Amino acid sequence: MQSLLNRPLNICGLELLSKLTDSSIHLAFFDPQYRGVLDKMKYGNEGERQRGRSALHQMSEEMIIDFITQIHRVLKPSSYLMLWIDKFHLCEGVRDWLENTTFQSVDLITWDKCKMGMGYRTRRQSEYLLILQKKPIKAKTTWNLHNIRDVWSEKLSQEEIKLHPHSKPKGLQKALIESCTKEGDIVLDPAAGGFSVLECCRELGRNFVGTNLAPNHGKEN
Numbered sequence: 001m002q003s004l005l006n007r008p009l010n011i012c013g014l015e016l017l018s019k020l021t022d023s024s025i026h027l028a029f030f031d032p033q034y035r036g037v038l039d040k041m042k043y044g045n046e047g048e049r050q051r052g053r054s055a056l057h058q059m060s061e062e063m064i065i066d067f068i069t070q071i072h073r074v075l076k077p078s079s080y081l082m083l084w085i086d087k088f089h090l091c092e093g094v095r096d097w098l099e100n101t102t103f104q105s106v107d108l109i110t111w112d113k114c115k116m117g118m119g120y121r122t123r124r125q126s127e128y129l130l131i132l133q134k135k136p137i138k139a140k141t142t143w144n145l146h147n148i149r150d151v152w153s154e155k156l157s158q159e160e161i162k163l164h165p166h167s168k169p170k171g172l173q174k175a176l177i178e179s180c181t182k183e184g185d186i187v188l189d190p191a192a193g194g195f196s197v198l199e200c201c202r203e204l205g206r207n208f209v210g211t212n213l214a215p216n217h218g219k220e221n
Contacts, residue, residue, distance in 0.1 A: 001209070005186070008198060009211035013190035014063075016211045017070035025074045025209075026185035027177060029197050031084040031166055032064045065097050067190060072101035072134060074188065078142050080106075080180050081132040084168065090128050102135035107150070111169060114155035129172070145179035148172075164194035174200045181206055 001024065009016060059067075071081055081103060085094060109129040117124035133142070154169035161167055177187055177200055189197040189210035201208035 001186075004209050005207050006198070006202070006209075008192070008195045009209075010213050011211050012213055013211055014066060014070065016190055016209070017067070017074060020074040020188075020209070022073055023076045024186065025071075025188045026076055026079055026181045027082070028071045028075055028080070028188040028190075029082045029084075029173070030067060030071060030189070031168065031191055031193060032067065033059050033166070033191070034064065034086075034089070061096070065100070068097050068103070069100045071188065071190065072103060075134050077134055078136055078138055079134055080142070080176075081134070082176060083130045083132055085128050085130050087124065087126075087128070090130075094130065098132070103132040104135065104137055105130060106133045106137065106139075107131040109148070109172070110151045111172060112151055112153040114153055143179055145175060148175050148179060160194070160196070163196075166193040168193075168196055170196050170200055173197055174204060177201065177204055177206055 001020070004016070004019065068081070068083075075081065083094070108131065111127045111129060113125055113127070115125065152169065152172045154171045156167055156169065160170075173196060177197075181187060183205040184207065186207045186209060187197060187201050189195075189208070192198065192210035192212045195210065195212065198208045198210060200206075
């Protein structure tokens with residue numbers, strides 16, 4: 001494990017997960033590349049970030065389930081998986097992804113990007129973070145900050161947008177890491193994109209394990 005920590009790895013996410021022991025991780029983030037909404041909205045006038053997202057290969061449902069099953073295995077009991085979902089999966093649900101786990105949905109955070117996107121009807125401005133907890137379910141002792149709003153407003157900088165098409169808000173990630181872990185704990189991100197979670201861990205004194213590479217039919221960066 002020590003050889004994997006605190007550096008940006010360049011291996012398949014599932015391969016990384018296979019190297020981790022059961023119940024060794026304190027917190028996990030997962031941003032699957034399913035492009036649910038983007039695939040349904042092909043305007044032909046997307047900006048640079050949307051073109052970058054379109055160029056990424058889509059994860060199959062089977063691969064997403066494999067990732068979530070393995071994340072469940074390596075998480076400690078009562079630990080959290082922070083799962084990024086789009087509007088399509090928010091409406092349709094992700095129950096099938098969780099069948100082989102004890103994960104239970106315990107909360108949802110709406111990320112207001114402070115920038116209006118596209119849409120056939122309403123204009124998209126948000127993404128969603130589904131908070132899943134591995135049983136046994138409990139809030140006390142597992143969630144320490146009580147000032148995190150369920151609507152989080154944070155605008156990405158141009159540097160963050162250019163870094164990776166899937167850039168996520170560092171402020172929110174830092175708040176969640178601080179709330180759900182202690183110094184020295186291990187935070188996992190098996191589809192790490194631009195490694196913003198690694199940056200957050202370095203700033204907060206947490207250990208990080210994660211990679212930015214997936215198989216050809218999965219998420220590539």
